[in-house]
Amino acid sequence: MSRDYFGSLASPVETAEIKKDERNMATEGPAVRRVQVAEHPRLLKLKGMFNSKFGSVPKFYVRAPGRVNIIGLGFCFGWRLQENDIKNSPILSEGRAYRLLWIFCSSYGCRTRYVNSCGTCENTHSPAGQYQSLVPEHFGLSDLTGMNCLVDGNIPPSSGLSSSSALVCCAGLVTLTVLGMNLSKVELAEICAKSEHYTGTEGGGMDQSISFLAEEGTAKLIEFSPLRATDVKLPSGAVFVIANSCVEMNKAATSHFNIRVMECRLAAKLLAKHKCLPWEEVLRLEEVQAKLGVSLEEMLLITEDTLHSEPYSPEEICRCLGISLQELKTQILSPNTQDVLTFKLYQRAKHVYSEAARVLQFKKICEEAPDNTVQLLGELMNQSHVSCRDMYECSCPELDQLVDICRKFGAQGSRLTGAGWGGCTVSIVPADKLSSFLANVHEAYYQRSNRSLVPEKQSLFATKPGGGALVFLEA
Numbered sequence: 001m002s003r004d005y006f007g008s009l010a011s012p013v014e015t016a017e018i019k020k021d022e023r024n025m026a027t028e029g030p031a032v033r034r035v036q037v038a039e040h041p042r043l044l045k046l047k048g049m050f051n052s053k054f055g056s057v058p059k060f061y062v063r064a065p066g067r068v069n070i071i072g073l074g075f076c077f078g079w080r081l082q083e084n085d086i087k088n089s090p091i092l093s094e095g096r097a098y099r100l101l102w103i104f105c106s107s108y109g110c111r112t113r114y115v116n117s118c119g120t121c122e123n124t125h126s127p128a129g130q131y132q133s134l135v136p137e138h139f140g141l142s143d144l145t146g147m148n149c150l151v152d153g154n155i156p157p158s159s160g161l162s163s164s165s166a167l168v169c170c171a172g173l174v175t176l177t178v179l180g181m182n183l184s185k186v187e188l189a190e191i192c193a194k195s196e197h198y199t200g201t202e203g204g205g206m207d208q209s210i211s212f213l214a215e216e217g218t219a220k221l222i223e224f225s226p227l228r229a230t231d232v233k234l235p236s237g238a239v240f241v242i243a244n245s246c247v248e249m250n251k252a253a254t255s256h257f258n259i260r261v262m263e264c265r266l267a268a269k270l271l272a273k274h275k276c277l278p279w280e281e282v283l284r285l286e287e288v289q290a291k292l293g294v295s296l297e298e299m300l301l302i303t304e305d306t307l308h309s310e311p312y313s314p315e316e317i318c319r320c321l322g323i324s325l326q327e328l329k330t331q332i333l334s335p336n337t338q339d340v341l342t343f344k345l346y347q348r349a350k351h352v353y354s355e356a357a358r359v360l361q362f363k364k365i366c367e368e369a370p371d372n373t374v375q376l377l378g379e380l381m382n383q384s385h386v387s388c389r390d391m392y393e394c395s396c397p398e399l400d401q402l403v404d405i406c407r408k409f410g411a412q413g414s415r416l417t418g419a420g421w422g423g424c425t426v427s428i429v430p431a432d433k434l435s436s437f438l439a440n441v442h443e444a445y446y447q448r449s450n451r452s453l454v455p456e457k458q459s460l461f462a463t464k465p466g467g468g469a470l471v472f473l474e475a
Helices: 041-055 125-137 163-179 187-198 206-215 256-274 285-292 294-308 314-321 325-331 345-368 373-390 397-408 430-447
Strands: 031-035 060-064 077-082 088-096 100-105 113-115 146-153 219-224 228-232 237-243 413-416 424-430 460-463 470-474
Touching: 041 146, 060 163, 060 187, 077 237, 077 285, 077 345, 088 424, 163 187, 163 206, 187 206, 228 325, 228 345, 237 373, 237 397, 237 430, 256 294, 256 314, 256 470, 285 294, 285 345, 314 325, 345 373, 373 397, 373 413, 373 424, 373 430, 397 430, 424 430, 430 460
Parallel strands: 031 470, 100 146
Antiparallel strands: 060 088, 060 470, 077 219, 088 146, 100 113, 219 228, 237 424, 237 460, 413 424
């Protein structure tokens, strides 16, 4: 995978309206920097492509990063991948007086899109969907400015490193900049999370949150309701390594991801009903815990007492909630889960609550920093992967194999990262074992495999936290 230092040497820029740096508070908007485009080969190349495609030079550039979540599901640790490791989607744009949004992707085999800015498009994924959501709903604008955009990214698609969310965040930030509007990082993250639902996936907001709220040199504990991010200092004697299984999983093209979301939603409703809570309002398992005011350990006991381990049929769920099958399908389930025949509610709830407990334990260990910190964090990551594999069932044979290989060659802990069913693993490796770890894992998984692996997808690299999404202006 190519590496470059896009924006890493730039200085903060002060304009008449904006003065921000990489350590903005969440209440402020994304940072703005001035860069010498000639000093950044990738930017210079994209500037030439933009001029060749549209006959003009871009007014500005936007970068939004991918992310890796170390542990957790919903209430989780995450960080933005440092820019010398991986970055995604600088969107080059110029304001237009026409009511068209032109999008040309220079990577991933995308095509030119002609999008009416009123909201009609043959593909509402990412930039167009964000444009539709952000402009009319949040600013009430009807006379919209069109724009030319060139999109480029180097995050492997469907790798669990949030290439799609990075693209959504880029689209939101470029639209905001074109309109001359201001939103805080938190507001923008929430809007981008909502807009990604245009793709049909019922995702949360962790990916978008870390994309905007990330800061150089620190991991973030992301929590929701309300959205907030807490700095967490990771151990200095360890390195986190990303390895791509080379198995792609497109969340929007399958129902796997949404089925898990619906299973968690149904489990939350049954638990709420059992505890005489207003279950109709409940959407997430964390809401049940909050309404009951109990610990995660107590929620695990309530789950054991309330839900059975055998799969639930839609008819049984309807009996438990006192609703009709039609109401279940139209009022609770997403369109691509309405024909599912069984739901594993006990397993999903147990995974979510136990994973949340591991997140809190992970944070506590980082704060207390005992002598065996790396070992303890690794054990939590190992437990997390087992739960993802057995209780949430979002792993795959290749991920399991890669996790085993990483542990064999020195990782204290290893787990899948992202939605699962393919993509990448994240491993915690003692710093003094990094070189041998990288060499051995590369040989064992990429070179000895009988699978035909595309070289550019054979991503194996150490990473550390970098900053969040920002706008670049040419100096």
